[in-house]
Structures are given as structure tokens and as C-alpha cells.
Amino acid sequence: MSPTVPPTLPPFGLADGIAALAAAFATMTALRARDTTGRGQVVDLAIIEPILTLLGPQPTVYDALGQIQPRTGNRSANNAPRNTYRTRDGRWVAVSTSAQSIAERVMHLVGRPEFVDEPWFASGAERAKHADELDEAVGSWIAERDRDEVVRAFEEAQAAVAPIYDVRDVMADPQFAALGSLVRVPDPELGSVLMQNVLFRLSETPGAIRSAGPSIGQHTEEVLGEIGIGPDEVAELRKKGAV
Template structure:
């Protein structure tokens, strides 16, 4: 460590920032989010939603997520969501003095989140062994495309590659069409949620079981593979590789997207026989529900052409409002296929406050997704939206014991 960076240890007891979270089950925990773009930052976002003091550490050039996607007045809109409940600091810890500052932050941290390629932190002298020598209680989440070890560990990877390799794209799309990738960061989101779960498990082991810090090796590939159903088991036991079925299910029918006569669309799922029977009665074909094969979901799936024709014709002759009302009254499972604007005006979404309005310091009132789940005793909350680059440098580094003159010099030199 460079002796030129002056750290005053007594400053760590200073007053908390007004932007730290004051409630939630993770209140009192400090998370250093050194990830960028999506998966690792989503994991940290979830911890911040439930009370952790999350410090977003960016290179002085900024996280690329700040400029990804739609923007307004130069402010990235996805950034406002993914960086909510995070204080923001800039730090180039590939430099010697940057590493000194990072080590100072690590001493007071509970969790460190990163998604550098395997070996990068080690090359900077910041591998897990070094971090644990500084803070043995530290939980380290390492997010990569393919994991820390293996033939593909050093490959550059984004969620798209995981969506391709996992089998997701192979199973998605029309039966006669090409494999289809999702239009959003599905693998990143699944990995982010998984990472937050892994961190809380590690914290429980540390704090409730008398354990110590540990390293979590999380790939983008494995969580997505894990939620894709029994594909490996089916292939192992039956030699079948699940393929594309459009909006149908290979396991039951009717299950599809159907168009109404006013060009609105609805989705129907009849996984249980009782729901399937109600659908057929509603569309005027109760005799089909009395066929011996109808009680078996797999047999219904084999007759999807017939069932889709009967259900689809009935829906195609009616308006969206009529179809939804009829299915709802009959106790048959149906949901509108919304675009985001339609979703945001739905009465259930409004009642549940699934979309909330937050006050943003740059854009004023903005709307975004609410926290993912509700807890009766220790609820989470969105306290503030994504902040400006390095906005909390003074507060955070002062808390870590850095004096004002040193901060000014480090800023001039591009370390922060």
C-alpha cells in the first residue's frame, strides 16, 4: 500500500450519509458493488432494496450501464433503476493508491460483489485471499459468464451467450422458426436474483452459525439452466431434447396466445383438467371434455391442434373485454397480453403498487418497478434512484478515513 494516501482511522465513526437506508432486514450491512452492467449490480440492487448500505464503485469513466438503452436528458433510464438505493463512488483500483482505498473500504464491508474476468483481481493483488486477510468475515460474490474454473472460464461472456448455451433459445420460438433470444437481459436477471440469494445464505452461515467469510462462484449459465425444467433428466432417461413449440406447451393444452376480434391478445393456460374442462364448456364444446383422453394433460397436448382451433375460433369472434370477462366469470385461467403502457394502468398493478413513483434528483418524478416481494415485519423500499457518477465520493471516502486534501489530489490524478 502506498504511504502517500493518508487514512485517518478515527473518521470511520463519522455520521452516516443521508442516503443510506434506514430500515429493512439487511439494515446495518455494507455492500461494495464493484460489478458493472447487469447481473452483479442486480444482486446488489436487491440487497439495497432490503436495507443494505450499498456503495456502487465505478471506474472514473463510469459503469457502461449508465449509457445503455434509452436515455432522457443524458441520463440512462435503466441506470436509475439498477443503481437505486446505492451510493456512488469512483475508484480506479488498478492503481496502487486506488487499491489502498479499496482495502480501506473492504475493512468495513460485509459483502463485495464483482464480475471481472477470472484472474483480473488476482493480477491487481486483490484476490479473495488478500481480501480475506484484510476482512475474514467478507462475503465475496464473483459473477462471470462461465464460472471461475473450466475450459470456458476465460471467455468473454454476456447473458446472450448463456441464453444460447443453456438451451433456452433452442426451446424458444415458433416450431418451424429459428432459435429465439429474449429481448432483455434474462440470464443477467436470473443470475442477479440467484446472487442475492447466495449472499444471504452466506451471511446466515456467517452470522447465525458462527461461520466466516467465503467466496461465491456464480456463472450466468448455471442459474438459467437450473430453471429451464427437467431437460437434462428427460434427455438422460428418454433421449429427447426439448425443442420449440411456439406459445404452446408440450405438457398440456389448451395453452397458447389467442387473438380477439379487436386485435388484442390474451394468454390461456389450462394445466389442470378442471380448468381445461371449464374452457371447453365456455367455448361451447363440453362434449370434448368428456372424452377419455381429456383427463390426461399429455393426451390433451397431443391434440393441441384440435383444442386450439376450438378455443381460438371462439375468441377470434369476440372482443378482448368480452373474452376476459367471460373467462374470468367461468373461473378459467386467462390474462391479457400487455405492452408496458397497458400494464401500468391495470387496476391490480395499481392496487399492489407493483409500479411506483420515485423522486429523482435529475428527472423529477419517475416510475419504476417496486421491490420484488413484500415482508410483513421487515419490508424493503426504494429510498432513492440511481445517482450521478462519483456523487458520494466525499462522504464514503471520508467515512473510510481519507482527508479532504488527499481526496482532492486523488481526484486530480484520476484515481477517483
């Protein structure tokens, strides 16, 4: 990472979400083991461990070679062109050429077939060393066209491309609508709340979101009742501002 460029942080709970998914899987694994052995077990999981796993071979590389992976942004050390590019209408697309055939098709599409004949073009790692040249070729072609035209041309050329969505695009996308990825959940205060649906649907027990979440204190009496605190005591605690 460049010493002059600060690290960036995700504006959402990335480690939290990954850890929750890993913990759910670990719990199911423990339950399956219980069914087999008859013994339960403790699931020990730190919030940092699942996201550490997603770093891939970085610890192995550092241990063996002493190399620290540099900051690459949208680029890759293994292939090029690979980046995000701004279209004429101010939108963005992502392009990745992990396969040699895709890289060649992209160069033909953007009118720069001479790159394909370069000795370095035959290797993804060598292409990555020429990322500036390749980005200029791809980026300048894309900048002259609107997003839909770019996506259509790449798809016709069988070259990997994807429009980069913001939340407006997600809500308008027909595929998300067909999947039911977003649902409206009734809410006593707001009428309804639009939110993400369950992560997956099972064939026999598809699951559903029952509510957008309880209001503050909605279950106070129920929870305190489980530890022997009755309604009169709860009322007294409310008067004192304790709950």
C-alpha cells in the same frame, strides 16, 4: 427446436436478474450459517447456474433418454389447449388448461363440447397431440369477442384465462396500484422517475427506494477518499481527465 427457426433472446437481462436474486438468497443463507457456526464462507455462483436450474428436468431427460426438448412456443407437451389468442379488439389473452376439469369447461364455453367425448381428450398429453384442433376451436371463439368479454366469460365459467399486458396495462391496473408495485422517485435532473418498487415488503422493515441512482461521478471523491486520495489529488485527476 426447428432447424429453420432461429433461437430467440429475451430483450432484457433475464439471467442477470435471476442470478442476482439467487445470490441474495445465497448470501442470506451464508449469514445464517455464520450465526450458527461462527464461521463465514465464500459464495460461489455463476450467472448461468440459476437460469439452468429453471430448465427443470431437461438434463435428466436427456441423460436418461437422449431426448432434446423441442421448441413448443406457448404450447405445452403436457396439456392443451394452452396458448395465446388474439381478441376481436386486437388484444391478447393467455389460456391454460392444466387440469382436466378446466379443459372440459373451456370446450363447453367455446361451444365445442363434442371434443370432451373424444377418447384422447381424457389425457393432457393426448390433448397436446391435438393442439391444432383445440387451438382452432378456442381461437376462433375468442377472435369474435373483445378482450374484456372473453375474460369475463372465462372467469364466469371458472376457466383459467389472463389478459396479456403491455406496460400501459401494468400502469393502469388497479391491483398494481394497490400493491404499490410502481413508485415515483425524486430525481434532481428529471423531477421524478417512475420505476418498479422493492420486490417485497417486510412487516417491520418494509424498505423503500431512496433514489433513482446517482449521477455520473457523484461519489468520485467519496470513493477515492476511501483509498487515501484527497480532494487536491482528485482535482488534479479531473484536470487530466482521469476521472
